[in-house]
Amino acid sequence: MGSVVRVAVGVIQDPQGRILIARRPEHVHQGGLWEFPGGKVDEGETLADALARELAEELSIQVRATEPLIDIRHDYPDKSVLLQVCRVTDFSGEARGNEGQPVRWVEPAALPDYRFPEANRPILHAIRLPQQILITGSADSEADWWQRLERALTNGHFWIHLRAPELSADAYRTRALQAQALCARFGATLIAHGPEDRCLSGLAGWHMNAEALRHCERRPLGLSGWWGASCHSKHELAQAIRLGVDYVFLSPVQATRSHPDSVPLGWERFADWVAGVPLPVYALGGVGPETLPQAKVAGAQGIAGIRYAW
Numbered sequence: 001m002g003s004v005v006r007v008a009v010g011v012i013q014d015p016q017g018r019i020l021i022a023r024r025p026e027h028v029h030q031g032g033l034w035e036f037p038g039g040k041v042d043e044g045e046t047l048a049d050a051l052a053r054e055l056a057e058e059l060s061i062q063v064r065a066t067e068p069l070i071d072i073r074h075d076y077p078d079k080s081v082l083l084q085v086c087r088v089t090d091f092s093g094e095a096r097g098n099e100g101q102p103v104r105w106v107e108p109a110a111l112p113d114y115r116f117p118e119a120n121r122p123i124l125h126a127i128r129l130p131q132q133i134l135i136t137g138s139a140d141s142e143a144d145w146w147q148r149l150e151r152a153l154t155n156g157h158f159w160i161h162l163r164a165p166e167l168s169a170d171a172y173r174t175r176a177l178q179a180q181a182l183c184a185r186f187g188a189t190l191i192a193h194g195p196e197d198r199c200l201s202g203l204a205g206w207h208m209n210a211e212a213l214r215h216c217e218r219r220p221l222g223l224s225g226w227w228g229a230s231c232h233s234k235h236e237l238a239q240a241i242r243l244g245v246d247y248v249f250l251s252p253v254q255a256t257r258s259h260p261d262s263v264p265l266g267w268e269r270f271a272d273w274v275a276g277v278p279l280p281v282y283a284l285g286g287v288g289p290e291t292l293p294q295a296k297v298a299g300a301q302g303i304a305g306i307r308y309a310w
């Protein structure tokens with residue numbers, strides 16, 4: 001196998017939130033499938049320059065602002081690629097298929113209806129996942145817990161992981177269904193979080209703890225919706241990739257009061273472990289909205305945590 005081909009890929013979003021996709025010509029690599037426009041990074045070129053050049057050539061648009069989304073290392077039988085995917089958040093010009101390729105603006109939720117190259121699966125997840133995830137924490141009383149949840153929702157936290165290890169399976173189910181109703185009022189997504197007995201139908205998904213990940217062999221039957229997992233090592237990241245989970249938490253990045261005995265990874269090691277991992281990875285442990293830019297530079301999809309907003 002030859003060397004890895006570095007590819008600049010743009011997820012171009014219009015002001016209505018729709019995303020531009022194009023169909024690859026039949027005769028090229030992965031031909032006939034839909035793609036996010038972009039192309040190979042030339043020798044000596046920066047990623048930003050390559051993306052701007054490719055999008056001008058292929059679509060006649062001028063890139064004005066980008067932010068990193070995800071880097072994906074993927075081996076096709078005939079070719080190895082590193083897709084360096086950026087969101088294009090601002091551009092000028094009207095996109096047209098300069099090479100005769102059909103182009104289409106589609107809603108993010110409709111992307112799964114299109115066939116993309118195999119390497120693109122994590123891109124579709126990264127587009128639809130948020131940059132911040134709030135994990136529920138403890139409270140002084142039941143009433144206090146509900147107040148905290150409602151305050152978080154009011155403050156715009158719209159992706160919530162229901163973590164409540166102190167509850168029995170029955171009590172957890174009851175809380176989950178009630179919390180689900182409250183989240184729905186705010187248009188928020190509620191994900192179950194914890195061991196197997198927390199994997200409930202009816203919620204938007206399940207995030208397994210590291211213990212459950214260790215013993216897991218395949219996607220749980222009956223789990224529709226999002227599938228997340230907690231990782232603390234390269235080995236666990238590899239297991240999550242092998243199973244095909246949709247996203248992971250990697251922790252602890254920094255020292256945290258909730259796990260005082262764990263040795264923090266630090267941003268450098270976090271970035272090293274995450275490089276090319278074909279999954280959206282959230283930084284967890286001692287992070288908050290103020291560390292979001294640093295997390296993204298380190299290759300994260302975003303941040304997850306309890307303290308910063310609970």
Ligand SMILES: Nc1nc2c([nH]c(=O)n2[C@@H]2O[C@H](COP(=O)(O)OP(=O)(O)OP(=O)(O)O)[C@@H](O)[C@H]2O)c(=O)[nH]1
Binds near residue numbers: 040054120
């Ligand atoms: N642009 C783009 N390439 C992708 C995507 N997914 C994916 O696996 N690739 C792979 O990345 C590689 C490079 O992409 P490309 O064919 O656009 O490169 P390019 O514009 O420089 O084309 P050229 O070599 O004809 O000038 C191809 O092997 C392609 O199959 C995607 O979403 N967008």
Ligand SMILES: [Mg+2]
Binds near residue numbers: 037040
């Ligand atoms: Mg191209």
